[in-house]
Amino acid sequence: xxxxxxxxxxxxxxxxxxxxxxxxxxxxxxxxxxxxxxxxxxxxxxxxxxxxxxxxxxxxxxxxxxxxxxxxxxxxxxxxxxxxxxxxxxxxxxxxxxxxxxxxxxxxxxxxxxxxxxxxxxxxxxxxxxxxxxxxxxxxxxxxxxxxxxxxxxxxxxxxxxxxxxxxxxxxxxxxxxxxxxxxxxxxxxxxxxxxxxxxxxxxxxxxxxxxxxxxxxxxxxxxxxxxxxxxxxxxxxxxxxxxxxxxxxxxxxxxxxxxxxxxxxxxxxxxxxxxxxxxxxxxxxxxxxxxxxxxxxxxxxxxxxxxxxxxxxxxxxxxxxxxxxxxxxxxxxxxxxxxxxxxxxxxxxxxxxxxxxxxxxxxxxxxxxxxxxxxxxxxxxxxxxxxxxxxxxxxxxxxxxxxxxxxxxxxxxxxxxxxxxxxxx
Numbered sequence: 001x002x003x004x005x006x007x008x009x010x011x012x013x014x015x016x017x018x019x020x021x022x023x024x025x026x027x028x029x030x031x032x033x034x035x036x037x038x039x040x041x042x043x044x045x046x047x048x049x050x051x052x053x054x055x056x057x058x059x060x061x062x063x064x065x066x067x068x069x070x071x072x073x074x075x076x077x078x079x080x081x082x083x084x085x086x087x088x089x090x091x092x093x094x095x096x097x098x099x100x101x102x103x104x105x106x107x108x109x110x111x112x113x114x115x116x117x118x119x120x121x122x123x124x125x126x127x128x129x130x131x132x133x134x135x136x137x138x139x140x141x142x143x144x145x146x147x148x149x150x151x152x153x154x155x156x157x158x159x160x161x162x163x164x165x166x167x168x169x170x171x172x173x174x175x176x177x178x179x180x181x182x183x184x185x186x187x188x189x190x191x192x193x194x195x196x197x198x199x200x201x202x203x204x205x206x207x208x209x210x211x212x213x214x215x216x217x218x219x220x221x222x223x224x225x226x227x228x229x230x231x232x233x234x235x236x237x238x239x240x241x242x243x244x245x246x247x248x249x250x251x252x253x254x255x256x257x258x259x260x261x262x263x264x265x266x267x268x269x270x271x272x273x274x275x276x277x278x279x280x281x282x283x284x285x286x287x288x289x290x291x292x293x294x295x296x297x298x299x300x301x302x303x304x305x306x307x308x309x310x311x312x313x314x315x316x317x318x319x320x321x322x323x324x325x326x327x328x329x330x331x332x333x334x335x336x337x338x339x340x341x342x343x344x345x346x347x348x349x350x351x352x353x354x355x356x357x358x359x360x361x362x363x364x365x366x367x368x369x370x371x372x373x374x375x376x377x378x379x380x381x382x383x384x385x386x387x388x389x390x391x392x393x394x395x396x397x398x399x400x401x402x403x404x405x406x407x408x409x410x411x412x413x414x415x416x417x418x419x420x421x422x423x424x425x426x
Contacts, residue, residue, distance in 0.1 A: 017096025017251030023059035059244025059351025079121030088247035112165025116177030118355025119204035120150035173410030178358030182272035200356035232379035233316035244351030273297025277413035288329035310401035316345020
């Protein structure tokens with residue numbers, strides 16, 4: 001595999017750690033076993049009473065214990081996304097063989113955070129407004145401003161783990177974590193950082209957010225009695241996405257640095273590309289040209305040929321327009337070979353965790369190509385003539401893949417893609 005994008009020498013960037021808190025499994029191993037087996041994490045909403053809503057289902061993280069990660073006093077001043085991302089980061093640092101408690105000052109200064117989140121902390125914000133508008137001002141948190149600001153999410157990680165490098169949040173809607181990984185990748189390969197915690201978190205299953213998506217008619221309303229069948233990307237009878245939550249975290253670092261301390265190399269990030277349709281705040285341009293160009297840019301950035309891509313992790317939200325447009329974009333990018341490439345959407349199993357969805361797809365892809373087993377798109381029961389590619393329907397596929405493409409699309413006409421290669425396991 002020739003790694004030359006015409007931009008001269010660059011540092012190689014690898015994934016040395018991974019951590020997951022997902023609707024279908026807490027911990028990387030539990031997440032992967034569920035995902036490879038086609039197990040859904042979607043169910044009836046338990047975080048609040050969803051009875052008044054047309055859509056009463058979501059991909060919630062069940063059996064998660066925030067108190068295992070923050071004391072009660074701290075939990076009262078933060079949103080649900082904070083303990084979720086702390087838990088995933090703990091696992092990622094452990095798998096990267098980093099003991100954050102034993103880090104020297106010099107080491108702490110070489111580690112930073114580039115985190116993606118689309119929604120930030122809406123549960124905390126909604127609660128503060130409830131208190132304000134019900135004239136319970138004495139109960140409003142003294143942290144009502146700082147803990148409502150999306151940029152503080154990365155600060156929560158930096159403070160918890162004592163990481164003194166850059167601490168930034170990338171918030172670009174559903175592409176947030178894809179873009180965060182892309183930005184982290186560029187910082188390391190161009191010598192501006194050495195070790196970065198990156199990925200995404202979102203926890204937007206709240207009454208107001210759900211009401212908003214129901215008004216938009218963006219979420220599924222036909223499967224309240226059969227929640228696990230609701231998220232059905234590319235199926236003819238799909239009727240909207242299923243909102244979800246979770247955190248998917250990667251440790252990125254320069255390859256020689258990772259090897260020098262004996263870390264495992266789970267994957268290598270090769271390329272990143274991003275475009276904007278400049279078309280509409282919510283609707284995708286149905287011509288698919290800009291998502292196709294984002295994929296092409298990522299492949300070119302990786303210095304590889306399109307025919308080296310062996311698997312595509314699709315955005316695949318289970319909305320009529322997204323799935324049709326993404327299929328069109330994939331055809332535009334790969335031409336006739338699009339019909340030969342296996343591809344899938346793990347949102348069929350976890351729902352749509354908004355800004356964290358790109359990182360979820362990347363992490364599932366890394367696990368899949370390392371094991372030689374590609375995750376399925378479940379609930380694919382009746383093909384849509386306008387979605388005619390190989391979506392690995394219902395059952396995973398045993399296949400050796402060296403290089404994969406991870407695609408993501410967002411409100412605001414945003415499109416982003418990453419190219420990743422299988423790790424050498426060292």
